[in-house]
Amino acid sequence: MTAELEGLEECMAGLEAALDEVRASSGNAAMQAGCAYVADVKALAPVKTGEYRDGISCKPSGDNAVIAGSDAPFSRRLEYGFYDMTDSLGRHYFQEPRPHFRPPLNTEMDKYLAIMAGTLAKEAFGDGE
Numbered sequence: 482m483t484a485e486l487e488g489l490e491e492c493m494a495g496l497e498a499a500l501d502e503v504r505a506s507s508g509n510a511a512m513q514a515g516c517a518y519v520a521d522v523k524a525l526a527p528v529k530t531g532e533y534r535d536g537i538s539c540k541p542s543g544d545n546a547v548i549a550g551s552d553a554p555f556s557r558r559l560e561y562g563f564y565d566m567t568d569s570l571g572r573h574y575f576q577e578p579r580p581h582f583r584p585p586l587n588t589e590m591d592k593y594l595a596i597m598a599g600t601l602a603k604e605a606f607g608d609g610e
Contacts, residue, residue: 499605506604507545513600514593515539515547521589522549525581527559550582 519539526534533556539549550556562578 502605503601504545506601508541509604510597510600511545511547512539512541514596515549517596518585518589518593519549521585522581525584527579527581533559 516539519537523534523537526537528534533551533553536553537549537551539547542548558576559579560582561580563574563576564578565573565575567573
């Protein structure tokens with residue numbers, strides 16, 4: 482018994498084209514999810530003047546990744562606390578943690594993945610929701 486398979490080359494070419502579309506859209510998908518994450522972080526961030534919260538941002542990193550964070554030197558201190566420690570000026574602190582970066586990752590990861598999947602489906606495959 483012999484079987485002949487035709488169209489394999491066209492199928493492979495179609496898969497390669499689809500993969501190229503996914504690669505081209507993945508950076509935007511990551512940025513969309515990153516912006517949603519930053520919005521959630523800002524909603525939890527402690528606010529005194531608003532300057533710290535306004536400085537939390539999402540920036541592209543490479544072709545398909547983003548970095549969300551803050552350049553404020555006290556960002557880690559706010560997130561993790563500064564309990565029974567002395568700073569570089571010799572001041573002793575008992576500052577409780579005020580987590581705002583980690584909680585959205587623990588509670589909203591499905592939302593970020595859905596945003597990325599939706600963006601890829603829309604941009605790479607033309608599925609409009």
